[in-house]
Amino acid sequence: xxxxxxxxxxxxxxxxxxxxxxxxxxxxxxxxxxxxxxxxxxxxxxxxxxxxxxxxxxxxxxxxxxxxxxxxxxxxxxxxxxxxxxxxxxxxxxxxxxxxxxxxxxxxxxxxxxxxxxxxxxxxxxxxxxxxxxxxxxxxxxxxxxxxxxxxxxxxxxxxxxxxxxxxxxxxxxxxxxxxxxxxxxxxxxxxxxxxxxxxxxxxxxxxxxxxxxxxxxxxxxxxxxxxxxxxxxxxxxxxxxxxxxxxxxxxxxxxxxxxxxxxxxxxxxxxxxxxxxxxxxxxxxxxxxxxxxxxxxxxx
Numbered sequence: 001x002x003x004x005x006x007x008x009x010x011x012x013x014x015x016x017x018x019x020x021x022x023x024x025x026x027x028x029x030x031x032x033x034x035x036x037x038x039x040x041x042x043x044x045x046x047x048x049x050x051x052x053x054x055x056x057x058x059x060x061x062x063x064x065x066x067x068x069x070x071x072x073x074x075x076x077x078x079x080x081x082x083x084x085x086x087x088x089x090x091x092x093x094x095x096x097x098x099x100x101x102x103x104x105x106x107x108x109x110x111x112x113x114x115x116x117x118x119x120x121x122x123x124x125x126x127x128x129x130x131x132x133x134x135x136x137x138x139x140x141x142x143x144x145x146x147x148x149x150x151x152x153x154x155x156x157x158x159x160x161x162x163x164x165x166x167x168x169x170x171x172x173x174x175x176x177x178x179x180x181x182x183x184x185x186x187x188x189x190x191x192x193x194x195x196x197x198x199x200x201x202x203x204x205x206x207x208x209x210x211x212x213x214x215x216x217x218x219x220x221x222x223x224x225x226x227x228x229x230x231x232x233x234x235x236x237x238x239x240x241x242x243x244x245x246x247x248x249x250x251x252x253x254x255x256x257x258x259x260x261x262x263x264x265x266x267x268x269x270x271x272x273x274x275x276x277x278x279x280x281x282x283x284x285x286x287x288x289x290x291x292x293x294x295x296x297x298x299x300x301x
Contacts, residue, residue: 001281001285002281002284002285002289002290002291002292003290003291003292004016004277004280004281004284004292005292006040006258006259006292006293008120008159008185008236008238008258008259009120009159009161009184009185009236010159011094011119011120011159013040013041013094013259014037014038014039014040014093015039015040015277015280015292016040016249016253016257016258016259016260016280016292017039017040017249017259017260017262017273017276017277017280018039018040018041018042018043018094018096018238018259018260018261018262019039019042019043019261019262019263019266019273020043020240020261020262020263020266021043021044021045021046021096021098021122021124021163021261021263022045022046022069022071022098022263023262023263023264023266023267024042024043024044024045024266025044025045026042026044026045026081026085026089027042027085027089027092027093028085028088030266030270030273031092033270033271034271034274035092036092036093037092037093038273038274038277039093039273039274039277040093040094040259040277041093041094041095041096041119041120042089042092042093042094042095042096043096043098043122043261044081044085044089044095044096044097044098045075045098046073046075046098046099046100046124047075047077047078047081047097047098047099047100047110048073048075048077048078048099048100048101048106048110049077049078049101049106049109049110049113050077051075051076051077051080052072052073052074052075052077053072053074054071054072054073054074055070055071055072055074055207055208056207056208057207058205058206058207059071059072059206059207059208059211060206060211061196061205061206061211062196063194063196063213063215063217064217065215065216065217066194066213066214066215066216066217066218066264067213067214067215067264067267068194068195068196068205068206068210068211068212068213069191069211069212069214070206070207070208070210070211070212072208073100078099078110078113078114079113081097082113082114082117086117086118090118090119094119094120095118095119095120096118096119096120096121096122096161097114097117097118097120097121097122098122098124098163099111099114099121099122099123099124100124104146104147104150105150107123107147107150107151108150108151108153108154109154111123111150111151111154111155111158111160112154112155114155114158115154115155115156115157115158116156116157116158117158118158119158119159120158120159120160120161120185121151121155121158121159121160121161122161122162122163122187123147123148123151123160123161123162123163123183124163124190125137125138125143125144125147125148125162125163125164125165126138126163126165126167126190126191126212136165136167138163138164138165138168138174138190139165139167139168141173141174141176141177142177144162144164144174144177144178144181145177145178145180145181146181147181148160148162148177148178148181148182148183149181149182151182152181152182152183153182159184159185160182160183160184160185161183161184161185161186161187161238162178162181162183162185162186162187163186163187163188163190164178164186164187164188164189164190164229165189165190166188166189166190166191166192166221166222166225166241167192167193171188171189171225171228171229171232172228172229172231172232173232175188175228175229175232175233175237176232176233178233179233179234179235183235184235184236185235185236185237185238185258186229186233186235186236186237186238187237187238187239187240187261188222188225188226188229188237188238188239188240188241189218189221189222189225189226189240189241190212191211191212191213191214192212192213192214192218192221193210193211193212193213194210194211194212194213195209195210195211196211214241214242214263214264215242215264215265216242216244216264216265217242218241218242219241219242219243219248219251221241222239222240222241222242222252223239223241223251223252223255224255225241226239226241226252226255226256226257227255227256227299229256230255230256230257230297231256236258236259237256237257237258238257238258238259238260238261239252239253239255239256239257239259239260239261240252240260240261240262240263241263242264243260243261243262243263243265243276244262244265244272245276245279246275246276246278246279246280246282246283247279247283248276249262249276249279249280250280250283250295253292253295253296253298254295254296254297254298254299255297255299256296256297256299257296258293258296262276280292
């Protein structure tokens, strides 16, 4: 049987399959269906310094092979997570605490609070920078470098993952900016920006007008971006974007990812992640792959 374990930034993961932030809560509801200790880790719902109620409803819309969301980072705040969920989640699997902020100072403060408490911090830099007219931190290399340096300065005991936005001119340059800023790993892609219109009401289906596009339909674009990013940096890459099957996961690994995250498919199949873990083991066995780590970057050029 293939060995699915791996080292990510010096931390051992049971396997490379991780539910993506915003699609798995803090794991408790899914654990009622299956033991989430079978997963490589869990990327938490995005955490902010203070609780957030999120955007007005409706904030979810469906498209063909995709969904759009504008949830707006609804979460109980980092202190409530630490008090109510962290120890339980750590008893189950590796914890990737996804964090967000409106200013550089927000990111530095929340990272300082989580330093040494979680296995990884995943920096969501697709958030609007309130000091720069609402432009997301993850759009320009210079702001990526700045927020990454601030976060890394607060994380003396915890590896830093920077989650990159795909809504950019060059994913390779932005990956390099995160690496130069001190990131230990990058993850991508976050959602694309999109819109769905109700043609009967002649208005957007989402109250926020636009939302983040995710789901199976974005996979080819995400694979291309993971390939470009992984060839631009020397740090590990976590790939995501439309993964629904073990074969999808293998595709991302061959493109250069060390691990993968599964997002939207958790909504359509609540057993998506354990099925992908089992399918990945089966695929490796059928193809004579003894260790899943050998698949990273294994695409024939």
